[in-house]
Amino acid sequence: MPTGAVIEFSNITKKFGAVAAVNDLSFTVEPGKVTGFLGPNGAGKTTTLRILLGLVAPTSGTATFGGIRYRDLAQPLATVGAALEAASFHPGRTAFNHLNIYAIAAGLPSTRVTEVLNLVGLGDYASRRVGGYSLGMRQRLGLAFALLGDPGVLVLDEPINGLDPEGIKWIRGFLRTMAAEGRTVLVSSHLLSEVQQSVDDVVIIAKGHLVHRGPLASLDSEVAPQVIVDSPDRDALSAALSAAGLSFALGRTGLLVAEANPGRIGHLAFAAGVEISVLHRQKSGLEDSFLALVGGGDSL
Numbered sequence: 001m002p003t004g005a006v007i008e009f010s011n012i013t014k015k016f017g018a019v020a021a022v023n024d025l026s027f028t029v030e031p032g033k034v035t036g037f038l039g040p041n042g043a044g045k046t047t048t049l050r051i052l053l054g055l056v057a058p059t060s061g062t063a064t065f066g067g068i069r070y071r072d073l074a075q076p077l078a079t080v081g082a083a084l085e086a087a088s089f090h091p092g093r094t095a096f097n098h099l100n101i102y103a104i105a106a107g108l109p110s111t112r113v114t115e116v117l118n119l120v121g122l123g124d125y126a127s128r129r130v131g132g133y134s135l136g137m138r139q140r141l142g143l144a145f146a147l148l149g150d151p152g153v154l155v156l157d158e159p160i161n162g163l164d165p166e167g168i169k170w171i172r173g174f175l176r177t178m179a180a181e182g183r184t185v186l187v188s189s190h191l192l193s194e195v196q197q198s199v200d201d202v203v204i205i206a207k208g209h210l211v212h213r214g215p216l217a218s219l220d221s222e223v224a225p226q227v228i229v230d231s232p233d234r235d236a237l238s239a240a241l242s243a244a245g246l247s248f249a250l251g252r253t254g255l256l257v258a259e260a261n262p263g264r265i266g267h268l269a270f271a272a273g274v275e276i277s278v279l280h281r282q283k284s285g286l287e288d289s290f291l292a293l294v295g296g297g298d299s300l
């Protein structure tokens, strides 16, 4: 059984000209869990993963597997499996031939190619040309490649992108199994909802900065609870809230007030003679917390 190594990013910065795509990023990723690496498009996820895999040199900082940089690993294929892009396969080659080239280069037997193709559900399609594969099948082929050396660490960039519902269900189970076997599994996504059911921990970045890391459930406490209140006379209610110095925004079912105590809102409406039609506490969901952390949904 492969043992997962701890992935460690220490003060990673990557500048493209004057722009810092990744800015002083530090975090660790533990074995035996699925860790979601989340952030809106352009947050710096792909750049960070490319640095980890030695494909891009950081401007400063280090990224290591069990303390060793990718380029210094004695057996890279047996240590880390990565799937960064699904589309870069030679269309004229069969899936078997594609993987066999890498297997031969790594000194692995052809039986391993058949094994990994079966593992990702492509066993029946091994002799088909990759050019005829759907996006979902190419995603699976990318995973098969990542698994070739039976690595303890899996690094997958947006593996759920483009999968149909059946494929999404399959990959969720696949990620869980990989982590349960002791591997370190790092999966990037720009959508929390996409990975919510598969991840134990989350690392969230926005504009190249770390904005949150911890167990998935820790996201719940990130946004302060709000009160939803409404009135047949919304203008009068708004005036009463403003007079009390409370900030609020228009929500779907009323005014969202930055205040945790519904009793306080009820009291000030009563004192102002404003009739209330809705009044309750709103606990934000994981998605709300995620959007608040990454600066709203505009860039998603």
Ligand SMILES: Nc1ncnc2c1ncn2[C@@H]1O[C@H](COP(=O)(O)OP(=O)(O)OP(=O)(O)O)[C@@H](O)[C@H]1O
Pocket (backbone or CB within 6 Å): 016, 020, 021, 039, 040, 041, 042, 043, 044, 045, 046, 047, 048, 190
């Ligand atoms: N080679 C490059 N040259 C210049 N700028 C780049 C380069 N690669 C990435 N960037 C910029 O760095 C920022 C981070 O990009 P990156 O691809 O890492 O983000 P991401 O979170 O993976 O987003 P996406 O999910 O859209 O790929 C973006 O502003 C991007 O335009």
